[in-house]
Amino acid sequence: MNHPNLLNDADDRSPGAISCELALQLLAEQRNDRQIFVSNQMTARIWPTISRHPLDLNYLSSTMGGAIPLGLGLALARPDYEVIVLSGDGSLLMNLGCLATVVASRATNITIVVMDNGLYEVTGGQQTAGREANVNYALIAQATGFRYFESFDNIEQWRAFALSRWAVSGPRLISLRVHRVAVTTERFTATKVDVELRRLRKFLSKSRDDS
Amino acid sequence: MSQTAAVAPIWIFYTGTLFVITVQSAIAGVIRMGITHVVWIPDSVMGAWESELAKQPLQLIRICREGEAWPLAAGLYAGGARPLIMMQTTGLFESGDALRNVAYDLKVPVYAWIGVRNWLNPESPDSARKFAVPIVNAWQLDHVWIYADEDFATMHHHYLQCQASEKLGVALIAEGAG
Numbered sequence: 001m002n003h004p005n006l007l008n009d010a011d012d013r014s015p016g017a018i019s020c021e022l023a024l025q026l027l028a029e030q031r032n033d034r035q036i037f038v039s040n041q042m043t044a045r046i047w048p049t050i051s052r053h054p055l056d057l058n059y060l061s062s063t064m065g066g067a068i069p070l071g072l073g074l075a076l077a078r079p080d081y082e083v084i085v086l087s088g089d090g091s092l093l094m095n096l097g098c099l100a101t102v103v104a105s106r107a108t109n110i111t112i113v114v115m116d117n118g119l120y121e122v123t124g125g126q127q128t129a130g131r132e133a134n135v136n137y138a139l140i141a142q143a144t145g146f147r148y149f150e151s152f153d154n155i156e157q158w159r160a161f162a163l164s165r166w167a168v169s170g171p172r173l174i175s176l177r178v179h180r181v182a183v184t185t186e187r188f189t190a191t192k193v194d195v196e197l198r199r200l201r202k203f204l205s206k207s208r209d210d211s
Numbered sequence: 212m213s214q215t216a217a218v219a220p221i222w223i224f225y226t227g228t229l230f231v232i233t234v235q236s237a238i239a240g241v242i243r244m245g246i247t248h249v250v251w252i253p254d255s256v257m258g259a260w261e262s263e264l265a266k267q268p269l270q271l272i273r274i275c276r277e278g279e280a281w282p283l284a285a286g287l288y289a290g291g292a293r294p295l296i297m298m299q300t301t302g303l304f305e306s307g308d309a310l311r312n313v314a315y316d317l318k319v320p321v322y323a324w325i326g327v328r329n330w331l332n333p334e335s336p337d338s339a340r341k342f343a344v345p346i347v348n349a350w351q352l353d354h355v356w357i358y359a360d361e362d363f364a365t366m367h368h369h370y371l372q373c374q375a376s377e378k379l380g381v382a383l384i385a386e387g388a389g
Contacts, residue, residue: 057289061312061316062282062312062316063278063281063282063308063309063311063312063313064308065278065279065309066278066279066281066282066309066312067282069274069279069280069282069283069286070282070283070285070286070289071286072283072286073248073282073283073284073285073286073287073288073289073290073292073294074286074287074289074290075286075290076248076270076272076286076287076290076292077247077248077286077287077288077289077290077291077292078290078291095276095278095279097274097275097276097279098274098275098279100275101272101273101274101275101279101283104272104273105270105272193316193317194316194317194318194319197285197289197317197319200289201288201289201290201291204289204290204291205291208291
């Protein structure tokens with residue numbers, strides 16, 4: 001089902017922000033075969049249009065705030081892979097304590113990319129408390145003990161990071177100030193999440209057997 | 212005296228019967244299941260097991276709220292690990308949506324031990340006791356009860372059944388005041 005508010009407001013571009021699709025495109029271009037990507041909510045609708053990879057898990061339907069814990073579980077179970085979680089700011093706000101869980105777990109192979117548009121986008125674009133409070137997610141990550149934390153609101157800065165800084169040890173949190181996205185039904189992932197999860201599990205199991 | 216023996220067992224009289232859950236049996240149950248990661252926010256019963264759990268060849272993952280537990284365990288399962296969740300019924304109430312998603316959308320057969328506060332105190336006015344079983348039934352959770360050490364064998368059989376049928380399962384730990 002289309003969301004008329006989103007479609008009508010699709011061209012609304014806040015200044016000093018990054019195109020969500022371009023930001024994700026840069027990630028997809030830089031990925032390697034030792035990286036698991038967990039997309040969620042809005043990114044789970046965009047990521048399958050950019051990437052088709054056996055190490056993708058488009059976590060939709062999800063529980064809001066669940067993507068980071070799920071990614072952490074993957075990271076702890078498979079320290080031989082890097083896990084990149086694509087989270088919305090609304091989802092992170094709903095489960096902010098998970099950042100402490102990540103640090104406490106001592107996982108170093110997890111990166112959280114917060115797509116901060118200040119909105120609950122999938123419900124029609126209502127503003128989050130985080131935008132109203134002008135929350136800086138990178139500084140929260142710093143205070144929590146993340147080894148790498150950075151905010152970007154400029155595509156060139158993000159491009160430079162994506163090209164040069166990916167090897168910095170984790171856990172990492174990267175906050176991207178992004179535009180809202182026009183949602184269309186075509187962007188919804190067609191694969192059921194339980195099928196995707198089992199496919200990922202099988203792939204990871206096979207990779208362990210082969211190594 | 213060993214460290215294990217220093218942890219007091221839980222002695223509870225309920226309807227004229229003495230129920231005992233010892234840390235030794237609980238830890239033996241975890242080891243027998245082949246658990247690689249315990250994801251937990253303990254209550255006062257399971258909390259007494261912390262020092263013994265920390266000595267085992269598994270990782271104890273301390274979470275901040277119970278809603279993290281279910282997807283975290285699902286991620287561990289996807290990566291090939293064997294997680295066990297430990298929380299109290301109050302945490303089960305809190306984490307309902309995450310449980311729903313993992314059980315019925317992701318369809319991941321994670322297993323949890325859930326402490327039922329005041330279950331062994333029939334006269335308790337504790338609302339956490341009152342709603343424990345109705346909530347377990349509302350989520351249609353396949354479950355068994357642990358009242359005493361000998362029930363860990365039943366729990367283990369249930370765990371294997373749930374794994375074989377790829378169904379989420381829980382063991383309810385009958386507690387006194389938690």
